[in-house]
Amino acid sequence: MSAYMQSDSARQIGRGLAGALLVAAIWELSARGLNLPAYVLPSVTSILGGLVNDAASLAKAARYTAAESFAGYVIGCLVGMAAAVLVTMIPAARSVVLPLATAINSVPVVAYSPLVLLWFGMGMASKIVMVAVAVSFTIFLSTIAGLDRVDRKSVDLIRSFGAGRLAVLWRLRLPTALPLIIAGMRVSTVRSVIVAIVTEMLGAYDGLGWIIYQAVLQIDFVKVWAAIIVASSISLTFFGAISFIERRYVFWR
Amino acid sequence: MTGVSTSAATLPVASTGRVHAAVKPVLWLALGLLAIEVLVMALEIRPYYLPRPSAIAANIMATPGAYLAGLWRTFLETALGFVAGSLFGVLMAVIFHRWVTLRELFFPLFVVSQTIPVIAFGAVVVLWFGNTLFAKAVISFYISFLPVTVNTLLGFSSVDPRQVQLMRSFGANDVQILRRLYLPAALPQLFVALKLASSLALVGAIVGEWFGDTTGLGVLLLQAMYNENVVGIWATIVVSACLGMGLYSLVSLAERKIVFWGGEQ
Numbered sequence: 001m002s003a004y005m006q007s008d009s010a011r012q013i014g015r016g017l018a019g020a021l022l023v024a025a026i027w028e029l030s031a032r033g034l035n036l037p038a039y040v041l042p043s044v045t046s047i048l049g050g051l052v053n054d055a056a057s058l059a060k061a062a063r064y065t066a067a068e069s070f071a072g073y074v075i076g077c078l079v080g081m082a083a084a085v086l087v088t089m090i091p092a093a094r095s096v097v098l099p100l101a102t103a104i105n106s107v108p109v110v111a112y113s114p115l116v117l118l119w120f121g122m123g124m125a126s127k128i129v130m131v132a133v134a135v136s137f138t139i140f141l142s143t144i145a146g147l148d149r150v151d152r153k154s155v156d157l158i159r160s161f162g163a164g165r166l167a168v169l170w171r172l173r174l175p176t177a178l179p180l181i182i183a184g185m186r187v188s189t190v191r192s193v194i195v196a197i198v199t200e201m202l203g204a205y206d207g208l209g210w211i212i213y214q215a216v217l218q219i220d221f222v223k224v225w226a227a228i229i230v231a232s233s234i235s236l237t238f239f240g241a242i243s244f245i246e247r248r249y250v251f252w253r
Numbered sequence: 254m255t256g257v258s259t260s261a262a263t264l265p266v267a268s269t270g271r272v273h274a275a276v277k278p279v280l281w282l283a284l285g286l287l288a289i290e291v292l293v294m295a296l297e298i299r300p301y302y303l304p305r306p307s308a309i310a311a312n313i314m315a316t317p318g319a320y321l322a323g324l325w326r327t328f329l330e331t332a333l334g335f336v337a338g339s340l341f342g343v344l345m346a347v348i349f350h351r352w353v354t355l356r357e358l359f360f361p362l363f364v365v366s367q368t369i370p371v372i373a374f375g376a377v378v379v380l381w382f383g384n385t386l387f388a389k390a391v392i393s394f395y396i397s398f399l400p401v402t403v404n405t406l407l408g409f410s411s412v413d414p415r416q417v418q419l420m421r422s423f424g425a426n427d428v429q430i431l432r433r434l435y436l437p438a439a440l441p442q443l444f445v446a447l448k449l450a451s452s453l454a455l456v457g458a459i460v461g462e463w464f465g466d467t468t469g470l471g472v473l474l475l476q477a478m479y480n481e482n483v484v485g486i487w488a489t490i491v492v493s494a495c496l497g498m499g500l501y502s503l504v505s506l507a508e509r510k511i512v513f514w515g516g517e518q
Contacts, residue, residue, distance in 0.1 A: 096281065107493060111474060114474050114477065118301075190367065202463070
């Protein structure tokens, strides 16, 4: 069975790679064949060349953006989970907090970014705050949804054995909620990188968003694409790491 | 359970309860705004950090035309991108469902493209299509179609194969099976994605405007930021919030009307 699964997933990976190569080939051919100027669509090879040329500055910017996203992500996850646990422990707070959080969550996060930039300056702090805000709402809502999934009868059972509120939370609610929490965490990885980059575009001293914005102003579109590739490899790595943790440790779902 | 509550809601007797449910959040909101107003005045917080809600309202009322024009423009971009993205998303899901080879070839690419900070494309897209409404709609479209495809496929996979066999044995063709079985089965999941897509589309439109435009909420945000006009930023945030919540509740309303049997999520 496992051998079958392996060959199946190997075939899927092969097909996926084939699809990626196909798209890259069509891209390369159309960029070269139609002689498209770089500002319309640079060829794949010239983007790879730009990646090598600007390797030093891109690597520095990538570290900057990755640090911002990761710091904001960790803060956002902790705040979101803590707030969700608090709200579940205090049922009275729920009817006020939950509609409010849903409403705030439907406001586009980027709308806050000018304000956060004015408050926290152009440095890393403003990006970390933005990422933390964006991530914490997603984690808060998915944690609440997860904590609510618990079966009423299981709560009654574990309480009949004399478990207190904290024990119910730790032994029953959190394990039940973990699959949903980590699913929210997985989605948030990509979001954290995007929010960091968008905020950098508005004002920063370094980072991929800053590089992209500068390159747009200089009409250097090979560099824009190179930065896009670096940015997506950061979010892919981040996404892959959380998915790995999910498969490894949340085995009971 | 859901059936009972929906039928109860349609009774005229329950209408006072409905009015009450609609008024309650508004009351809370008014109370909250009043509390902020009093707090800001009592603690003498500088407008740079938090302007009084009444100052924000006054700012909007002073030049309602600019905000209305921005709201309308951003709404058009978002709506165009969202509708096109949703339709395209469902279409891609149907295609990927029908032709497994295509799915195996290109679906991984789709998922990878989801991890690309799409906003980074904003500059390229604006260059391709010019500083037009269409360019921003394209960004909204690109951001919103993927969750729709993913969730529709997820919904399709929840269909019991025995139901398909049953319909086939009665002589139903592919189109009929799609319309009567797969699409309805995918609806609850689809609406989860649509709610997400509506807010993503709005983000796409606002950020798209940053790459150059003359009207729109994103432009208002940028202008207010460059002038360090905090009251203006807040005013634009409030207007964007109204738009975001409006879109979200529109989709939720459609969900309640269309998926009357209730989603599992």
